[in-house]
Amino acid sequence: MLIVKKFGGTSVANKERIFNVAKRCIEDYKKGNDVVVVLSAMGKYTDELITMAKDINEKPPKREMDMLFTIGEQMSVALMAMAMDSMEIPAVSLNAFQVAMHTTSAHGSARLKKIDAARIRRELDNRRIVVVTGFQGIDKYNDYTTLGRGGSDTTAVALAAALHADACEIYTDVDGVYTADPRKVPKARKLKEITYDEMLDLATLGAGVLHNRSVEMAKKYGVPLVVRSSLNNSEGTVVKEEVTVERMLISGVALDTDAVRIAVIGLKDSPGVAFKLFDTLAKKNINVDMILQSIGRAGTKDISFTVDKNDLDDAMGVLEANQSRIGYVELHAEKNIAKLSIVGAGMMSNPGVAAKMFESLYNEGVNINMIATSEIRVTVLINEKDGVRAMNAVHDAFNLAD
Amino acid sequence: MLIVKKFGGTSVANKERIFNVAKRCIEDYKKGNDVVVVLSAMGKYTDELITMAKDINEKPPKREMDMLFTIGEQMSVALMAMAMDSMEIPAVSLNAFQVAMHTTSAHGSARLKKIDAARIRRELDNRRIVVVTGFQGIDKYNDYTTLGRGGSDTTAVALAAALHADACEIYTDVDGVYTADPRKVPKARKLKEITYDEMLDLATLGAGVLHNRSVEMAKKYGVPLVVRSSLNNSEGTVVKEEVTVERMLISGVALDTDAVRIAVIGLKDSPGVAFKLFDTLAKKNINVDMILQSIGRAGTKDISFTVDKNDLDDAMGVLEANQSRIGYVELHAEKNIAKLSIVGAGMMSNPGVAAKMFESLYNEGVNINMIATSEIRVTVLINEKDGVRAMNAVHDAFNLAD
Numbered sequence: 073m074l075i076v077k078k079f080g081g082t083s084v085a086n087k088e089r090i091f092n093v094a095k096r097c098i099e100d101y102k103k104g105n106d107v108v109v110v111l112s113a114m115g116k117y118t119d120e121l122i123t124m125a126k127d128i129n130e131k132p133p134k135r136e137m138d139m140l141f142t143i144g145e146q147m148s149v150a151l152m153a154m155a156m157d158s159m160e161i162p163a164v165s166l167n168a169f170q171v172a173m174h175t176t177s178a179h180g181s182a183r184l185k186k187i188d189a190a191r192i193r194r195e196l197d198n199r200r201i202v203v204v205t206g207f208q209g210i211d212k213y214n215d216y217t218t219l220g221r222g223g224s225d226t227t228a229v230a231l232a233a234a235l236h237a238d239a240c241e242i243y244t245d246v247d248g249v250y251t252a253d254p255r256k257v258p259k260a261r262k263l264k265e266i267t268y269d270e271m272l273d274l275a276t277l278g279a280g281v282l283h284n285r286s287v288e289m290a291k292k293y294g295v296p297l298v299v300r301s302s303l304n305n306s307e308g309t310v311v312k313e314e315v316t317v318e319r320m321l322i323s324g325v326a327l328d329t330d331a332v333r334i335a336v337i338g339l340k341d342s343p344g345v346a347f348k349l350f351d352t353l354a355k356k357n358i359n360v361d362m363i364l365q366s367i368g369r370a371g372t373k374d375i376s377f378t379v380d381k382n383d384l385d386d387a388m389g390v391l392e393a394n395q396s397r398i399g400y401v402e403l404h405a406e407k408n409i410a411k412l413s414i415v416g417a418g419m420m421s422n423p424g425v426a427a428k429m430f431e432s433l434y435n436e437g438v439n440i441n442m443i444a445t446s447e448i449r450v451t452v453l454i455n456e457k458d459g460v461r462a463m464n465a466v467h468d469a470f471n472l473a474d
Numbered sequence: 475m476l477i478v479k480k481f482g483g484t485s486v487a488n489k490e491r492i493f494n495v496a497k498r499c500i501e502d503y504k505k506g507n508d509v510v511v512v513l514s515a516m517g518k519y520t521d522e523l524i525t526m527a528k529d530i531n532e533k534p535p536k537r538e539m540d541m542l543f544t545i546g547e548q549m550s551v552a553l554m555a556m557a558m559d560s561m562e563i564p565a566v567s568l569n570a571f572q573v574a575m576h577t578t579s580a581h582g583s584a585r586l587k588k589i590d591a592a593r594i595r596r597e598l599d600n601r602r603i604v605v606v607t608g609f610q611g612i613d614k615y616n617d618y619t620t621l622g623r624g625g626s627d628t629t630a631v632a633l634a635a636a637l638h639a640d641a642c643e644i645y646t647d648v649d650g651v652y653t654a655d656p657r658k659v660p661k662a663r664k665l666k667e668i669t670y671d672e673m674l675d676l677a678t679l680g681a682g683v684l685h686n687r688s689v690e691m692a693k694k695y696g697v698p699l700v701v702r703s704s705l706n707n708s709e710g711t712v713v714k715e716e717v718t719v720e721r722m723l724i725s726g727v728a729l730d731t732d733a734v735r736i737a738v739i740g741l742k743d744s745p746g747v748a749f750k751l752f753d754t755l756a757k758k759n760i761n762v763d764m765i766l767q768s769i770g771r772a773g774t775k776d777i778s779f780t781v782d783k784n785d786l787d788d789a790m791g792v793l794e795a796n797q798s799r800i801g802y803v804e805l806h807a808e809k810n811i812a813k814l815s816i817v818g819a820g821m822m823s824n825p826g827v828a829a830k831m832f833e834s835l836y837n838e839g840v841n842i843n844m845i846a847t848s849e850i851r852v853t854v855l856i857n858e859k860d861g862v863r864a865m866n867a868v869h870d871a872f873n874l875a876d
């Protein structure tokens with residue numbers, strides 16, 4: 073069996089944890105399996121690198137930022153290979169150049185294009201555990217890129233797809249996917265199985281277990297994903313195409329406090345205005361999530377939308393620079409917001425799910441600013457201070473604890 | 475003009491120093507020159523990485539050690555490019571993969587084989603300052619290698635050769651080449667010029683300003699070297715083929731305390747024994763320096779030789795493992811030794827130079843354990859505790875302070 077195992081930064085934060093991870097990998101290896109391990113940078117090392125960079129240059133070029141970031145994972149994989157060697161298990165660490173992890177050139181948010189599996193195959197054939205840097209890639213100019221948030225998950229899934237792995241295990245600091253974040257909702261319950269689509273919505277919505285890109289890729293290539301804890305041996309949650317256990321109305325409640333809302337006030341009410349606005353943002357690689365358009369004063373319209381906190385400065389900057397081209401009067405940013413979502417494949421065949429959510433929020437006195445829905449989810453934008461309380465109320469309303 | 479400038483770890487140890495280096499490079503750039511900067515890892519970062527590795531694995535695999543080491547220079551170059559960017563000068567950092575810095579596979583002591591200048595040329599043509607990682611390379615397997623001690627100097631000289639640079643400036647914490655280490659010999663005097671050959675012997679002998687490999691390469695390709703201080707603007711020492719200023723009898727006195735002596739006792743007195751011994755060491759990439767063979771007891775012989783301190787464990791290990799094959803009775807290591815050398819092209823035409831050195835040591839009561847000579851140098855092995863005193867005595871004897 074070929075197993076790809078991915079461990080995040082907290083799982084390799086110190087010597088003890090590095091050896092813990094090494095042991096788990098070696099267990100699988102000793103059973104005769106081929107083992108590929110994908111690692112993130114140790115603990116908060118990426119944050120340390122950001123601090124280091126900002127001390128030198130408040131707006132460091134993204135190309136150089138990636139050059140700096142990539143040392144984090146390289147440190148992790150080298151130390152991991154050393155740990156395995158000390159336990160007399162042959163291991164080899166590989167970075168994005170060595171694997172040949174080709175991506176687009178969007179520094180800081182690159183997309184994987186092609187992975188060359190030859191080098192990894194050769195090392196596996198020599199019965200080595202292969203330890204690969206997550207999060208990083210190289211572009212057509214031979215420059216380092218990084219994949220952005222959750223990048224190491226994407227690396228793991230992409231490697232699993234390229235190697236036709238039998239399993240892709242994502243180890244996190246929680247032991248599976250829950251009906252809600254257990255740190256915020258005490259009654260949250262672990263799910264045994266969940267579909268790619270549900271997971272995709274949960275990931276997008278800030279459940280924080282898996283990044284959407286990794287789930288998208290797993291769905292596309294049919295990679296069997298397991299979300300497990302790096303701290304214990306409990307079974308985890310399997311992410312797959314169809315769930316076989318009894319189906320709940322909704323699978324989970326997610327709260328995302330990483331979003332900010334930008335309001336563009338006084339746009340001309342003519343065709344092409346929205347296109348200009350969002351095209352400007354897209355060209356800067358800024359992902360826009362919820363969008364609301366409303367009628368403004370005297371023949372104008374207002375457009376509100378949410379973006380990731382990290383993109384706020386870039387978004388405001390590019391919008392300010394293009395004020396006359398887009399044509400608006402005012403620009404506001406609102407940071408104290410949260411996105412609350414319910415997700416479940418079951419809601420497709422059950423009308424009234426959204427209404428039930430709104431009712432429970434009404435009963436709690438939580439004000440709703442924006443609403444967005446898809447086939448399998450409902451998302452509302454609320455004030456950040458109401459987030460956790462609203463989340464628990466909705467969790468209760470759908471009896472997810474049972 | 476194309477200038478290659480190399481700065482060591484102390485020159486980029488913190489934010490202030492990074493900006494100092496950036497400013498010096500930008501000065502040259504603004505005059506219209508093409509500037510390539512070679513950097514080492516920041517301050518004591520390489521030592522920190524060693525500590526980190528040894529904590530995980532007391533004998534880390536050299537291949538993985540190189541994987542870990544190379545992050546040090548990558549950090550330096552990324553931060554330097556950011557510093558230059560903050561001063562609105564276009565800069566780009568490149569690592570060994572990006573330059574294509576091909577080396578042999580001897581991890582920890584690789585030799586440069588071929589540098590691809592295309593990427594650097596392209597960046598220079600775009601009027602960017604190119605910031606290159608020193609010390610590191612890649613081998614034919616696409617694995618990271620490191621060049622060993624003084625590796626960044628070698629990188630700089632090799633780049634200067636590959637790019638046909640007009641100057642290669644090596645910045646250190648001293649402001650040139652002295653007649654002796656000024657920290658140990660207060661009367662030491664700075665030299666304006668010195669030949670490659672003299673520098674080569676001074677480097678080999680532990681004067682500590684330039685590594686021999688970099689000087690060898692500079693001599694081979696006729697790269698004009700300048701040794702300068704990163705802390706002030708004084709003129710430095712030019713290293714070239716022929717010295718034009720008035721010639722002294724000797725140019726300098728060097729003390730090397732990084733050597734250890736290994737004595738192999740009771741070897742069979744038959745042909746091939748020395749070959750077996752040194753071949754065993756060569757296969758482990760261990761450089762042997764001074765060699766002394768003496769007659770031992772009853773048809774046996776003893777061989778003593780010096781190696782670098784860092785190679786002691788490896789050397790003892792491989793000799794112990796091959797005791798029966800080499801055929802010896804005992805093995806001793808002596809750590810408290812020092813190599814004292816005088817160097818000067820002038821001594822070729824002046825007999826009695828060695829005798830004068832021995833006389834001054836005799837007057838100081840310093841015991842000589844081994845002697846080695848070349849055309850332009852005399853080296854003696856003495857006790858480490860006598861080192862500095864002996865050095866000053868010899869410096870005085872040859873009137874180097876005048």
